[in-house]
Amino acid sequence: MSSRSWKKKVASDRIQSRLEEVKSVIVKDYVRDTNLNNLPTSTAYRVSGVHIYVDILNLEEMLGTTNVEGETCHRRTLRFLNLHYRAVARILSDIDAIQVDFHNQRLHAVITKPYGNEQERIHRGVALSQLIIDVLKETVEQTDDKLPPAVVRAGIDSGMALAVNNGRRGHREPLFLGRPANLAAKRAGGGEEPGIFMTNSARTIIGLRKVLDEDKSSLSLSEIRASQEKAKLTTTASNVLKSWREDLHANPIGKFTFSSHTPPFSTLDLEKLSPRNSRRQDALSLYADIDRFTDYVTENIDNIENSKDVVRCLHVLRSELHEVLTKDFQGIKVRFIGDCIHGALVEGTAGNTDTQETIETALLCAGALRSSFDLAKNILVKNDIDCNLGLAIGIEYGPISLTRLGIKGEMVRCCISRGVLTSEKEQLRCTGTQTAIGAVAYRNSPQWITEWFDETRIKSGITYQSASEKKNSSQKPQNPNTLLRSATAASTGTSSGLAFSDKPGGPVKPAGFA
Template identity: 55%
Template structure:
């Protein structure tokens, strides 16, 4: 087991280079048919478009379909998602809609055509989005698998329209467009709710001639309103056609059986591009979500008059958060989700996870993420970059987790699912920009020092790296004591990597092939 630590000097040096790399930023208006692939780090496009989110509401039901979270519920959940990914892929391709991201149960897509040069373009885009959304609902109501106990998906659609910034999302080979701004964020919020249906913001409702409502998230479009949009948009694709083509695809290229094995830590060495249903990973680990709080309002305030600083701030902050997770703590970034990063961490072996060390390491990483975030804002401000009133909300949880790639061959999507992944996201969502929260399972399985740090409510404020190290080391947490030794006595690496506390009783094995 290695020792992971965060150092102010290292982060400062990284951030200096990162800030210098985005000194010259260009923001231009989007021009018809401009490619959004591989947008340079220092460029962004202002773009008018309709943004749509589709949330599959019964993912949790699939994950909780068995009492014990073994391979059976993970195989069932992954197959559930793969079936629906394939169907949605066909819908988007047939309707000229563009996928931004498919993060587990949540799809983000945008509709840019017709362009603003055409009369009533915005209303036409919104009606088209409504028609595509209803097609997704109708198709996914028939793409389950009764033989495998796979339910049909229950889907909720959220839609908004307006101006956003298109920038690069990701690093190296994992690059795709990301939209910053109110329409993408509000569409996501509209899709978050317990009831199926299509939900429009008042902004989008007014654009297609509908009256405003008092409760946007509680007022779905009526059947008549949806049918009017379908008639006007005439997208030319039927549910029966998509389902037929989906069935042909499954016959030609069956999903196959999901086969799991563990990955030998560190997870930073995990080659996600090599994963497939037959070559999936599964082991007990920590899942972390860190979301930039207040970013949507920050973009809205600056999208017209100072979009360059928005691009600079996001690029620098996300790159540094990624470095903390993957370089300092040897975790694995699964993806950037807008202004949020999702990553995994594990200590132990491919067969046996050191539970206590993993959770302590995750707590240290959580503190380091906040320390780097605050340092990034400080250094950006020193360079006269307007950063607004941003914060960082962090949640993490522990449990058996499956990681693979799903979807159409040649267009696979990375996916990491488990109750821990869902819980870590939910813990992040309860935090404001100063808070960090730990999940129930991680809290119960953690060292005494970690439990004291987060308290009975499992949430704490302004938790930076120094505070975590001091608090855990004082509680004789072996992982924190080793980190403190390395951080403050770099000339003694042998001491930093040793401990007289035997943590082997905390090692937990997970059989990747175990069924429920």
């Protein structure tokens, strides 16, 4: 492994430069037909809207259809997501909703119209959610290996959020921060029961009774129908499906063809990926979430000057997390998801991932992320920008696939695997001072890591200095490549499923299924 390290002076200089970029911030109130795409870094809008999160509940089931996590389950899952993404993107375009993010199984959309009428927007949000549910039940293909329909759960809330730029250098899209986005996401992720789940505050606005448990009380059929009648959407499920099928015929989904990338991931250009040019290899997935940021936005959004500090804080913290991941430790940022960064790291060669070195790099990176985060907070406070925030980090190892979904000109990044789902779950276990490591990564870690973590696989206060000192004081194992098997063995199901060849992998049946 080439040098992967963190230096306080380098980080401090970067943070000071990022802070200078947002020395002057403009916060405006959203008005009719404001274009939120390609917002300048130093500009934000306060937007009153209805936030909808839609989760596809059976993604984990799709990834678990084979005992070995090989190309077959990844290829089927990516095709499954691609079919659904193209249908949902068409729905949002037809009814003039803002597509904020489509991250694997999770969609975030915002409705801002009709302006000045929150009740009608909420009814529209319910009607949109049901339309997505109805369409995704039917977006399946009649193939030799029929994909199942999506099982969908939607969450809805309404209120004021802060819209800022999400992304850097050519990968920019609007990001909405604040309580309505957070609560809609929590309702969508609040259980395994499909349906539409709405916060009590949104229920009250449209005259519905409050419920004791928002995560267990979906909207009734009569409540949904009442909203559909009031929303009067101009498109129907049958119209969407007709257009979707015509689009698939004109622009068929390419076969997902995999090859591995020569480490590190920092040299991989995600914007050049496509179904026919996808990557797949053993690697590590990392989620780092800024803890308490939603409360921070809520506490400050009503005051323009305080909102400016929110923009400064977010820009500085996210930029530095990005630099640590991609520059200091040569990983790749898959995307920002609200105030969370999702990334991936790999060490070794294109043909063979060095399992222990990859996990070791990831834990050092996690420590560096926290060291930079704490340093940035101190610098922000010295500049009279209050930010009492934390950082929760989760990591997991396994085979991952990286690609982009959609059609040319409208493609979104996608990174899927069982490990990706687990790394997010590990992050959710953490408080703002903790780092958690997944079971697979823990079992295959260097000795200094397994000795450092107990059976809970979670630890507080890991910094770059503490991780480096622990590593340096421990004897490194002699044989770090114990997890890997040959690509041929992986394809026949005789290995752990965590390794494969540095060769393009193609389907052996029509329609992209192996």
